[in-house]
Amino acid sequence: MTALAPASGNRPLHTISFEGTAAWRGTPVRTQVRILTARSVRDLVLDRRLLAMSMVEPLLMLVAFGQVFSALARAPGFPPGVRYIDFLMPALLLTTALHSGVQAGMGIADDTRSGMLDRLRSLPIRPGSVLLARSVAGLARAVLRLAVLLAFASALFGYRPFAHPAGLLAAVALSLTVGWSLGWVFTALACWIERTEPLYAAAGLLMFPLTFASNAFVPIGQLPPWLRWTAGLNPVTHGINATRDLCLSGAVGTGALSAALTSLAIAAVTAPVAARGLNRPH
């Protein structure tokens, strides 16, 4: 260690020591994922705005759709004996999980912007660890939002979550699976596209028809013919059919299984694409 140069009178009397750091040459993948996940989850908790948004959004959805469309329950073609809140909740579970997935996927763009990604890429870390951690943290956030959604719906809007407890749990699990998998598509996009602003715009544009051109708020039979046709093609419709079946009757349709498997297949394809995009030198 060299002595302090006289020019640095204001400097604290320390010199750099690297004692004990020689063995720090990396850590196993599972430790990488654990540390990075803890970081993302902590960011979620520390960032009050983000936390508040996670709370307010489900409430807004409930007020907006639950109240505005509740008259639909008396319209012809609505499933008999079903209250609108019970019809709406399975759809909100799925779309909320989808939105969470999209946001989590693009969270990697925040790291690009802040320069944190350059730091992580310069460390001996697998790119997959960075992505997996983001995605797990996103899942945690989705769980939080679904819990808030269910709590508000039960406390304020008369939703009875435990009519079919096993069905509800399965619907939540399915929603999380679908949302988490779709998140990987957006993660892959965010890893390959340099400029993220157009990506945010594209995600918004895509999510709008996916959510509204579906049976989320209105039974598919009440839609105008052209929209009925579009909604029939929309994968979100099939996902909502599955969660609705689970919540309303506790029945596991083939829809639930195929929705889960299709989603996981999409994740299996897009996750490696995302990792390659992150690791590529520019």
Place this chain on the structure above:
Amino acid sequence: MTRAGDAPAIEITGLSKRFGSVTALDGIDLTVPAGTVLGLLGHNGAGKSTLVGVLATLLRPTRGTARVAGHDVVAHAAGVRRCIAVTGQRTTLDLTMSGRDNLIMVARLLGARPRPARARAEHLLELFDLVRAADRPARTYSGGMRRRLDLAVTLTRRPEVVFLDEPGTGLDPVSRLNMWDAVRELTATGTTVVLTTQHLEEADRLAGSIAVLAGGRVIASGSPRELKSRIGHRTVTVELATDDDAVEARRALHRAGLRPVLDRVERTVSAALARDPDLTAVVRALDAAAVEPSRLTLTEPGLDQVYLALTGHRHAETP
């Protein structure tokens, strides 16, 4: 693993990098011995940051090869990353987390156990004068504090090669001196440092060798002394007590074969010296003329002269 005294820390051969139609690097050849400081000097767009990006495995070269700490930057990028530390022009921090947590997280990711990671964070916070701000979110830090924290994170472990991309930017004068000290201490531990700078003084003060970049090429390289002696002249300035002495001194230096310039206001005579013995000639000539200088100073040529002569540009930040 490369150690000081063994193979060079960095070997660059015929390195080029194009972004579409823009050639950012155009056939760079450079060798940096281990444990030394290389200063990459150049104005904006000269290719400094691109070169650092390639060496830090963040950018893929279009042509040519580069080896850092014995590893090829393309074929063995992971090996390079294990041996280097980078602090770029942008800070690379998690701004939501506190300064302390940033340091702890990187130490943990490098493989430190929780307790040593905390101790390491403490040492680095003290070293970079960030103890009082340690538990505030990095978002609330001033630009200079972020730079310091970024440098601290970079030094979590002893890297074999450190890349400092314009490290002085955004630092106040005291912080800059501290940063210079940190760089000197680093090289004393055997680490190789590559720093880019637009500040000629910074390169002059820190770097054992300098490569001047312009248009993606190395247009000159060598030690600061070599570069200066190749281009610049040392200047002797003689300060006299009276106007008569000043005039007499000018005549004396003229007789000695120099081209003295008289400043009547300051009562000084100055002359460029082409070779070292000229200084002796100056003293002899003054002595022979029985002129007693009140002060005699010898000025080294500045790198700004070097830069100007090589690139034909006056640097924007040159005073």
